[in-house]
Amino acid sequence: xxxxxxxxxxxxxxxxxxxxxxxxxxxxxxxxxxxxxxxxxxxxxxxxxxxxxxxxxxxxxxxxxxxxxxxxxxxxxxxxxxxxxxxxxxxxxxxxxxxxxxxxxxxxxxxxxxxxxxxxxxxxxxxxxxxxxxxxxxxxxxxxxxxxxxxxxxxxxxxxxxxxxxxxxxxxxxxxxxxxxxxxxxxxxxxxxxxxxxxxxxxxxxxxxxxxxxxxxxxxxxxxxxxxxxxxxxxxxxxxxxxxxxxxxxxxxxxxxxxxxxxxxxxxxxxxxxxxxxxxxxxxxxxxxxxxxxxxxxxxxxxxxxxxxxxxxxxxxxxxxxxxxxxxxxxxxxxxxxxxxxxxxxxxxxxxxxxxxxxxxxxxxxxxxxxxxxxxxxxxxxxxxxxxxxxxxxxxxxxxxxxxxxxxxxxxxxxxxxxxxxxxxxxxxxxxxxxxxxxxxxxxxxxxxxxxxxxxxxxxxxxxxxxxxxxxxxxxxxxxxxxxxxxxxxxxxxxxxxxxxxxxxxxxxxxxxxxxxxxxxxxxxxxxxxxxxxxxxxxxxxxxxxxxxxxxxxxxx
Amino acid sequence: xxxxxxxxxxxxxxxxxxxxxxxxxxxxxxxxxxxxxxxxxxxxxxxxxxxxxxxxxxxxxxxxxxxxxxxxxxxxxxxxxxxxxxxxxxxxxxxxxxxxxxxxxxxxxxxxxxxxxxxxxxxxxxxxxxxxxxxxxxxxxxxxxxxxxxxxxxxxxxxxxxxxxxxxxxxxxxxxxxxxxxxxxxxxxxxxxxxxxxxxxxxxxxxxxxxxxxxxxxxxxxxxxxxxxxxxxxxxxxxxxxxxxxxxxxxxxxxxxxxxxxxxxxxxxxxx
Numbered sequence: 001x002x003x004x005x006x007x008x009x010x011x012x013x014x015x016x017x018x019x020x021x022x023x024x025x026x027x028x029x030x031x032x033x034x035x036x037x038x039x040x041x042x043x044x045x046x047x048x049x050x051x052x053x054x055x056x057x058x059x060x061x062x063x064x065x066x067x068x069x070x071x072x073x074x075x076x077x078x079x080x081x082x083x084x085x086x087x088x089x090x091x092x093x094x095x096x097x098x099x100x101x102x103x104x105x106x107x108x109x110x111x112x113x114x115x116x117x118x119x120x121x122x123x124x125x126x127x128x129x130x131x132x133x134x135x136x137x138x139x140x141x142x143x144x145x146x147x148x149x150x151x152x153x154x155x156x157x158x159x160x161x162x163x164x165x166x167x168x169x170x171x172x173x174x175x176x177x178x179x180x181x182x183x184x185x186x187x188x189x190x191x192x193x194x195x196x197x198x199x200x201x202x203x204x205x206x207x208x209x210x211x212x213x214x215x216x217x218x219x220x221x222x223x224x225x226x227x228x229x230x231x232x233x234x235x236x237x238x239x240x241x242x243x244x245x246x247x248x249x250x251x252x253x254x255x256x257x258x259x260x261x262x263x264x265x266x267x268x269x270x271x272x273x274x275x276x277x278x279x280x281x282x283x284x285x286x287x288x289x290x291x292x293x294x295x296x297x298x299x300x301x302x303x304x305x306x307x308x309x310x311x312x313x314x315x316x317x318x319x320x321x322x323x324x325x326x327x328x329x330x331x332x333x334x335x336x337x338x339x340x341x342x343x344x345x346x347x348x349x350x351x352x353x354x355x356x357x358x359x360x361x362x363x364x365x366x367x368x369x370x371x372x373x374x375x376x377x378x379x380x381x382x383x384x385x386x387x388x389x390x391x392x393x394x395x396x397x398x399x400x401x402x403x404x405x406x407x408x409x410x411x412x413x414x415x416x417x418x419x420x421x422x423x424x425x426x427x428x429x430x431x432x433x434x435x436x437x438x439x440x441x442x443x444x445x446x447x448x449x450x451x452x453x454x455x456x457x458x459x460x461x462x463x464x465x466x467x468x469x470x471x472x473x474x475x476x477x478x479x480x481x482x483x484x485x486x487x488x489x490x491x492x493x494x495x496x497x498x499x500x501x502x503x504x505x506x507x508x509x510x511x512x513x514x515x516x517x518x519x520x521x522x523x524x525x526x527x528x529x530x531x532x533x534x535x536x537x538x539x540x541x542x543x544x545x546x547x548x549x550x551x552x553x554x555x556x557x
Numbered sequence: 558x559x560x561x562x563x564x565x566x567x568x569x570x571x572x573x574x575x576x577x578x579x580x581x582x583x584x585x586x587x588x589x590x591x592x593x594x595x596x597x598x599x600x601x602x603x604x605x606x607x608x609x610x611x612x613x614x615x616x617x618x619x620x621x622x623x624x625x626x627x628x629x630x631x632x633x634x635x636x637x638x639x640x641x642x643x644x645x646x647x648x649x650x651x652x653x654x655x656x657x658x659x660x661x662x663x664x665x666x667x668x669x670x671x672x673x674x675x676x677x678x679x680x681x682x683x684x685x686x687x688x689x690x691x692x693x694x695x696x697x698x699x700x701x702x703x704x705x706x707x708x709x710x711x712x713x714x715x716x717x718x719x720x721x722x723x724x725x726x727x728x729x730x731x732x733x734x735x736x737x738x739x740x741x742x743x744x745x746x747x748x749x750x751x752x753x754x755x756x757x758x759x760x761x762x763x764x765x766x767x768x769x770x771x772x773x774x775x776x777x778x779x780x781x782x783x784x785x786x787x788x789x790x791x792x793x794x795x796x797x798x799x800x801x802x803x804x805x806x807x808x809x810x811x812x813x814x815x816x817x818x819x820x821x822x823x824x825x826x827x828x829x
Contacts (some may be wrong), residue, residue, distance in 0.1 A: 205793055222601075222614060222790030288593070288615065351688070352770040354788050358615070360594065360774070365594040378774040380684050 001190035003487065006204035006213040007197060014169060015153040016087075022401075022502060025133075027195065029506045030177060031160035032135035035064060035083060035118075035398070040507035041495040043305070043404055045130040049078060049161065050118070054388035057113045059125035059448060063120040065100075067334035070184040072138045073157065073165045077115075084112035085139040087120070095148045100134045125446050129451065131405045133504075149259035163188050163510045172197055185215035190514050206482075208233065214486045217501040219479040220354060221291035232485035238492065238499040241305035241475065243401040245282070245354060245430075245470045246363070248273050254393030256421045261391025266343055271332040273439045273468040276395075278318050279325040279370045280363065280445050289358045293479060297472030298412075301406045304475075304494070307454050308406045308553050310461035313422060318465075342371040345394040348387050351378035356397045361393070361475070364441040389419070391431055398429065398470070404504050406457050407445065413464060432469035478502065488515040565820020571813035581629040584675040586621050591777065593617065604798050611798035613782075614789035622777055623802045629778035630810070633693055635762035641759065642697030642752040645705025650744065652706070662709075668702045672722025674701040679762060690773045697762045705751050709744055716743045746825040754817035757811045759779055764807050781802035 009023040017029045037048040050064040064098050070078040076410075087110040090096045097104065109121045117218060120129070141159050142259040145151045158166040163185065164177035175195040184419060196213055198204040205223045207213045209230055209519075249263030250273065264545065266272050282296045295303060299310035312318070334342045347363060349356030364374045374395070379387070387393045402409045411417065415433035437460055444456035478499045491511025492498030500508035589595040598616040602608055612617040648667060652660040670678075683694040716722060724738050730738070766772055767780025768787070782803040786792075791799040 067568070202790070220790050223793045224791065226793040226795075350789065357774060357785070357788065360768055361593045364775075365592065376775055377688055380690065380772075383684075452816060 002192040003190055003509065003512055004194045004196055004217065005197050005422035005509075008199075008201055008204060008218070008417055010197075011017060011175070013152070014149055014166065015148070016099070016137060017148055018098050018297055018315055019545065020099050023195075023520055025494055027175060027177075028135050029162065030164040030193070030509060031158060031162045031166055032137065033161045034134060035132055035136060036130050037406055038131075038493070040491050040493045040498075040503075040505065040511065043494055043504060049083065049136055049500045052131065055129070056450075057160050057472065059214045060119045060122055062122070062129050064120070064170065066118065068116065072140075072161055073161045073180050073182065074138075075140065075182070076159075077137075078138075078161055079113035079115040080118045081115065082139045083118045083136050084110050084136055086134065086136045087141070089137075089142070089148075090134070092245070092450070093148060095345060099159060103128070103132045103134055110121065123397050125448065127448060128407060131403075132150040152395045156259060157461070163506060164193050164213055166325070179239065185232075185510070186239065186268060188510055188512070190512065193509055208481060208483065214483045214499065215480070215490075216482070217478065217480040219481065221293045221479065222377055224293065224479040225483070227416065227481050232483055233333040234484035236482070236490075236492070236500055237293065237385075238478040238480060239295070239302065239497045240405075240476045240499070241302060241502070242399060242478075243300075243302055243305060243472050243475045244359075244397065245297070245472045247388065247393065247397075247398050247470045248276060248398045248468060249394055249432060250469045250507070253418065253433065254421055255416065255418045258421060261390055261393070264343065264345055266334060267345075267394060269332055270467060272334065274318065275328040275332070275370065276321065276367065276372070277327040277468045277471045278328070279322050279366050279372075280471060281320045281366055282473060285359055285362055289355060289362065290474055290476060292478040294474035295477075298465065299458070300409050300464055300472065301404055301457070301461065302403075302475040303404065305404060306497075308457050310458040310465075312462070312465060316462060316465065322366070322369050329370060334438045336371045339372050340371060344373045347374045347376050347394040348367050348384060349376070349378050350381055350384045350397065353397075359397070363468070366441045400429065408439055410444070410457065411470070414441050417458045432464070432467070434463065437463045437467075468478070484516055488513045563824075564816045565823075568813040568816030568820065569810060572817065575627055575631060575810050575813070576678070578624050579631050582624040584619075584627060586625060589624060590621055591617055598604075601794055601796055603796075605772070610802050611796070613785065613796075613799050614791070619782075619799055619802055620780055623779070623806055625777045626779045626782055626803060629690070629773075630760055630763060630780070630807070631777050632816075633690065633697070633763040633778070634756045634810075637694045637697035637701070637757035637763065638752050639801040640694060641702040641755050642705050643702075644698065645702040646709050646744065646748050648702070648706040649709025649711075650713050650736060650740060653710040654717065654732065654740060657805055663706075666826055670700065671703040671707075672702075676762070676765065680764060680769065680771060683766055688720050688771075688773055690776060693763055693766055693772055696766065697759050701755060701758060701762065705755065707766075708747065709753060711742050712747055713740050716740050750818055750822045750825055751822055752756075753814055757814035757818065758805065760814070761813055764790075779807050 007023055010022060011024045011027065012021045013019045013024060014033055017026055020030055023337045033360060036045050039046040048067055048473060049070065051067045053066040054063045065544055066078065066080045066083060078182060087107065090101065090104050090291040091107060091110065106122050106126050107120060107121050111119050113119065114553050138159050156167050163180050163181050163183045167178050174197065177193045179191055198207065201219060201223065204213065205219060208216045224235060227235055230402045245552045249261065251265065252261045253265055254260050285484060286294045286296055288404050298312055298543055301308040301310065303309045322514065328344060336342055346359055349360050360376045360378065364376055367374055375415030388396055412427060412429040413432040417428040417436055418431060419428070440456050440460045442461065444453050447453040447456060459505065480500050482500065489501045490509040492500055493503040493505060493507050569630040593615040595618045598608065598612050598618045599611055599613050604611045608618045608620065609625065613619055613622065631826060638768040648663050652663040678700045682699065683692050686692040686695065714737065725735055725739060763778065764780030764783065767778050768783045770784050771779060772781050783800065786799040
């Protein structure tokens with residue numbers, strides 16, 4: 001039994017220290033376990049290679065226990081030394097930090113006093129110690145690797161610790177993995193997992209309807225709708241990890257306070273930004289642009305990460321109200337001119353992205369209604385990137401995928417993430433810089449009481465919502481579909497409304513259960529054989545009977 | 558000869574209808590019917606009594622979109638062709654008339670644009686320049702003038718070799734006189750034919766650029782319709798009514814321009 005999965009994105013590297021593309025890390029999760037994992041049903045931290053962990057009182061020393069009985073796919077036991085080797089490789093070798101370096105920057109030392117124990121010492125308390133998304137590699141294979149940068153990790157079969165073992169990879173065509181029969185959680189319920197490349201998602205959807213592949217994700221709403229009543233295909237509408245947003249240039253400045261870019265100065269006024277946010281009909285965008293396959297936007301963390309997600313309360317909520325927005329703009333000192341407009345803004349988006357092309361029409365209409373005509377500029381990917389990094393935009397479409405831990409997405413909006421004096425460096429999203437927000441960020445980073453940290457994270461999102469350097473428009477659903485006549489069920493993460501592909505884990509592939517097709521077709525075959533046999537028997541019996549009759553008739557003569 | 562004229566007349570008739578549609582459509586169709594935020598019809602309706610050509614992904618009538626798109630496609634086609642033929646004629650006459658260093662320089666530039674793949678250059682131009690109708694016109698115009706330039710230059714050379722031009726020169730006619738009174742009138746018929754054919758290629762070029770998503774996103778054109786059909790999943794929806802009409806419209810109008818162009822060519826040629 002083979003599970004065939006359609007993928008569109010290329011693989012950048014099979015070397016887990018270098019792989020950054022989503023497609024590559026997805027395959028990486030199948031090949032290598034991490035120190036800890038995220039449970040399938042509710043994404044809480046659960047057993048990975050380590051089954052116990054203990055921070056010291058000062059939160060600076062963490063002790064992980066790697067239990068006995070877990071083995072690499074070549075039969076060698078997995079020990080604490082493998083873990084220490086992997087982390088130390090990243091600490092000592094800059095190239096090995098390419099993909100996941102951010103997790104270890106705060107480490108001061110990693111040691112393995114015995115086969116079962118890993119001790120990690122950090123320079124400062126770190127809340128993400130149980131969310132170290134680093135594939136652990138086998139020391140007995142990787143100690144022979146001298147040049148990480150050029151190591152393609154293609155000694156098939158690739159020794160790993162995950163539920164599948166990489167056996168073949170032809171770039172741009174397919175990736176083949178075999179089930180790891182010795183996997184410590186138990187072997188997968190089928191034999192092979194193939195990833196098949198497609199040029200675009202239209203082609204992948206066609207292949208699914210023809211039964212050439214069993215699983216497709218990242219579908220457009222129209223594609224998803226087209227599979228509605230297809231026999232043998234089951235659709236999975238999941239809560240996604242992505243959101244789309246509309247950036248509002250709040251008067252961009254560099255880290256040193258120099259103005260940068262050419263945003264409209266009116267947007268520096270928070271009252272104007274609030275009025276713009278109030279004039280956007282988020283429900284209409286979700287209904288008409290996302291075709292209902294999204295949830296209305298609010299805070300920076302999507303609802304799929306339940307406890308971190310923030311919804312505005314009654315007092316904070318900005319409901320769609322053009323009249324109030326008009327009044328607010330009048331009050332803020334931007335009256336309508338003779339031609340009915342106040343000031344015009346540029347709206348920058350990406351040409352060829354369905355969302356941008358459609359949503360820009362709505363924004364143009366809705367902001368036109370409050371006297372702000374939009375000059376819609378749909379440009380190429382590069383031009384959009386350039387406009388947002390050097391702040392030559394007024395309004396612009398953007399979007400992010402978020403992680404289980406909200407640290408990354410929240411960190412994007414701190415003052416320190418703005419570019420330096422030369423306009424380079426930093427990965428700021430919206431040129432947001434707010435004292436209150438930054439203080440909350442620093443506090444949540446060293447808050448080990450989860451309840452308190454959740455509270456801080458929500459306060460940050462409320463602050464962001466109030467200051468509107470960007471309007472979160474919608475949390476897009478992840479649209480997937482699979483051949484339910486080939487595979488009966490997949491494990492989703494989280495259990496309710498979760499995704500099959502692009503999880504924080506490998507549960508979707510690992511938990512796939514083949515449909516009872518073989519036995520079902522077997523019974524029908526047996527049925528046909530029995531029925532055929534009975535018919536043959538009856539025919540033969542009748543023929544013999546008639547012949548005997550004839551014979552007896554002849555003899556009778 | 559007469560057959561050519563008949564097909565030429567047919568082409569002209571089609572063009573007249575297309576032009577009429579292009580002029581009338583914006584006057585008759587209310588803006589609300591083409592505004593995605595204001596339409597109320599269901600998306601992806603197949604052709605029926607209410608919507609002759611069905612509806613698109615937002616519920617707009619495809620028939621109205623095709624009618625509205627005629628204007629943009631014809632406008633871009635015509636202006637780009639005029640631009641291309643204008644540049645081509647200027648370069649052709651100047652290089653043919655003056656010869657020498659000027660001709661050498663101009664011809665090298667012509668050669669440069671001739672060997673450069675026009676579509677790639679047009680894509681590059683429309684990526685770098687700000688989005689808009691003007692950019693598309695410029696991109697097409699700047700990439701499709703070399704063939705006209707070559708043809709006009711050849712014609713200029715043959716005209717200037719004739720005795721009457723030599724006589725005009727001997728009688729003291731300057732550059733302006735020779736070009737204005739003798740060369741240009743003999744070149745004009747050829748230029749006209751060329752312009753008609755150039756419109757056809759310009760419309761195809763506009764549709765190509767718009768289909769690739771490089772057109773003016775705020776304007777409806779036939780190429781832009783094909784782009785949206787492809788982008789919003791008309792193929793998996795099996796929505797042939799969103800793909801075929803703009804495609805057929807492009808084919809018909811381009812064919813009409815070609816027919817008219819060929820007929821004009823047949824009329825113009827025997828006189829020389």
